[in-house]
Amino acid sequence: MRKLELTFAFALLAVIAGFPLIQAGHEAVVDKEAPHVFDLLRKIPSKENLHRWDDNSKDRSVFAKWLRPVTLQLRYDLFGEMAPKSVKGEGDWLFYNQDVDYLLQPTYASDRFYKGTFDTLIAGKRVNPRNPLVAMEDFRDRLKARGIELLLVPIPGKPSIYPEKLWHGVQGQPASPTLALLDDLKRRGFNVADLFHPLLDAKAAGAPQLYLKRDTHWTPQGMEVAAEALAGRIKQMIPDPDTAAALGPRDSIVFTPRYMIKDTTVNRWGDIAEMTKVPDRRKIWPEESVPATQILDAKTGKPYQDDPASTILWLGDSYSRIYQTDAPGSAGIISHVAYRLNRPLASIVNDGGASTVVRQQLARRGELLQGKKLVVWTFVERDLRFGSKGWQVQELP
Numbered sequence: 001m002r003k004l005e006l007t008f009a010f011a012l013l014a015v016i017a018g019f020p021l022i023q024a025g026h027e028a029v030v031d032k033e034a035p036h037v038f039d040l041l042r043k044i045p046s047k048e049n050l051h052r053w054d055d056n057s058k059d060r061s062v063f064a065k066w067l068r069p070v071t072l073q074l075r076y077d078l079f080g081e082m083a084p085k086s087v088k089g090e091g092d093w094l095f096y097n098q099d100v101d102y103l104l105q106p107t108y109a110s111d112r113f114y115k116g117t118f119d120t121l122i123a124g125k126r127v128n129p130r131n132p133l134v135a136m137e138d139f140r141d142r143l144k145a146r147g148i149e150l151l152l153v154p155i156p157g158k159p160s161i162y163p164e165k166l167w168h169g170v171q172g173q174p175a176s177p178t179l180a181l182l183d184d185l186k187r188r189g190f191n192v193a194d195l196f197h198p199l200l201d202a203k204a205a206g207a208p209q210l211y212l213k214r215d216t217h218w219t220p221q222g223m224e225v226a227a228e229a230l231a232g233r234i235k236q237m238i239p240d241p242d243t244a245a246a247l248g249p250r251d252s253i254v255f256t257p258r259y260m261i262k263d264t265t266v267n268r269w270g271d272i273a274e275m276t277k278v279p280d281r282r283k284i285w286p287e288e289s290v291p292a293t294q295i296l297d298a299k300t301g302k303p304y305q306d307d308p309a310s311t312i313l314w315l316g317d318s319y320s321r322i323y324q325t326d327a328p329g330s331a332g333i334i335s336h337v338a339y340r341l342n343r344p345l346a347s348i349v350n351d352g353g354a355s356t357v358v359r360q361q362l363a364r365r366g367e368l369l370q371g372k373k374l375v376v377w378t379f380v381e382r383d384l385r386f387g388s389k390g391w392q393v394q395e396l397p
Contacts, residue, residue, distance in 0.1 A: 073279045082276040092285060093165040094214045094272040099157035100166065102382040107177040108132055109184075113385075132355070132384050133188070135391035139359060140190065142396050143375055149237060152185060153193045153230065153378040154178045155319050158211040160381065161199050161222075178381040191237060198229040214270025214285050216380075217322045220292040223333050230333070230376070231340035238311065238373050259304060259339045262294040266328045292328055295335035303330035307344035311373040314347040315362070317354035319380055325349070333378075346372075354379035355387025359394040366397030 075081040080088055087095040106112040108131055117130045127134045140150045159166045160176040176196060185192045199210055202225045210222030218226070267287040278284065295304040314320065314334055324332025338344050346368055350357045354377070362368060379387070 072277050076276070076278045076284075082278060085275040086272050087166070089166045090164070092213055093162070094270065094276070094285075095159055095166055096157075096216045096272050096275070096382075098382045098386045099159050099216065102157065102385050103159055103176060105385065107180070108384060109180065129392065130390060132387075132391040133184070135356070135359075135393055136185070136190070137188070138393045139377070146369065146372075146396075148369065148372050149191060149374045151191045151193060151233065151237060151374060151376045153195065153376060154181065154384070155226070155378055155380045156196050156199055157381050158216065158218075160196065161203060162211060176381065178384070181384065193230055193233040195226045195229055198225050209290075212268055212270060212288055212290070214273040214288070215268055216271055217319055219290050220266070220323055220331060221290075223319075223323065224293070224336055227333050227336035227340060231337050234312065234337070234341060234374065234376065257298050258342050258344075259295050260298045260301075261339070262296055264292050264294055264328050264331070265289055266292045266323065266331070292323055292331045293336070294328055294331045295339045296330065304335040304338060305330075305344065306334070306347050308346045308368060309371060310344050310346045311371060312341075312343075312345045313362075313368055313372050313375045314345045314349075314378070315354060315358040315375065316347065316349050316378040317358075317380060317383070318349075318351040320347065320349045320378060321351060345376075352383075352388045355383045356389040356392045356394065360389075360392075363394055363396055369396070 072083060082088060082094075085097050087097050087100050089095050114128050114130055117128055120127065120129055129135075136152060143150050156176060156178070160178070179196060182192050182194055182196075199222060202222075203210055207225070208221045209219055210225065211218050267289050269287045270285065273281050273285045296302060297304065314337075316334070320332060320334055322332055324330065324334050334345055334347050334349075348358045348361050348365070348368070350361065353361075358377075
């Protein structure tokens with residue numbers, strides 16, 4: 001019995017001491033750098049530094065790098081489970097977990113939304129900076145002082161339009177909490193654009209697939225539904241000569257189109273499929289091939305380009321980037337809204353950063369506000385809870 005106890009004790013000590021020694025040896029010999037464990041001695045052992053060291057250790061671990069892919073593949077093969085960022089839907093549909101969590105967790109109107117946060121004084125008022133309405137109202141007022149209107153455009157996440165592809169047997173159309181936000185914004189005097197009903201109406205009318213199956217974003221067809229609705233809303237707000245020409249009777253106004261369209265096809269590898277980190281993901285899920293329409297300059301045939309001098313400034317996230325600056329190019333919502341308005345836009349786009357980062361970038365590029373009549377602020381609805389850097393109040397130059 002004594003020998004057995006000693007054997008287990010030595011085995012435990014070998015594991016406790018062996019793993020760190022192997023890791024340190026790998027970093028010193030293979031990576032040719034000082035072992036990560038020495039970082040503990042280089043910085044003050046604060047809670048923040050220890051957490052950062054622990055997170056870095058997980059990423060650098062040679063054992064984790066070997067074991068994690070094997071475990072992920074086994075979990076998928078045996079149970080259909082995937083990495084925490086991905087949710088498996090019906091058939092070959094995948095969903096982003098933050099899109100799903102946004103629909104299930106408390107909204108900004110609930111006290112539970114603010115758990116763990118504190119109020120602060122802004123412009124003499126006690127407010128909670130996590131509340132998106134605080135930043136929205138501040139931004140609107142700063143623009144209004146310059147004679148610029150603001151149009152707020154929450155973009156529906158995929159499960160808000162296709163809940164039946166997420167949960168089997170879903171009956172009816174569960175209401176996204178963003179619809180209540182739109183009503184609240186209207187009561188507070190905001191200009192808003194509702195993309196939910198145009199997309200749901202298009203779906204009910206039998207439109208082709210409006211969102212990519214294994215990506216967080218819409219298809220070009222869904223994007224064009226949104227572009228049509230947004231262009232109509234913008235025309236209501238700033239019916240200037242060019243916009244009126246695109247909207248008015250062709251027999252009473254000389255209409256000179258600035259743009260032409262070109263049909264094409266684009267292959268998309270889904271970002272959610274990539275998030276699964278399943279080693280065989282490229283074998284499990286193919287790319288999606290979807291038709292798209294590029295917007296070209298009618299005179300030169302070159303792809304659509306922004307104009308910093310435009311009276312309209314567009315702020316957006318990856319929903320504004322997809323098809324626009326990545327393949328096939330000039331086929332995203334910015335180009336399509338410009339095509340329908342018959343005029344170029346100016347834009348600031350940051351993946352995942354529409355809640356705060358785009359306004360920070362605008363503060364560094366204040367010249368973009370010169371001559372503007374309208375700022376169109378678009379953001380995917382999940383950012384109301386999960387937006388990068390939250391909803392900070394941001395000064396303008």
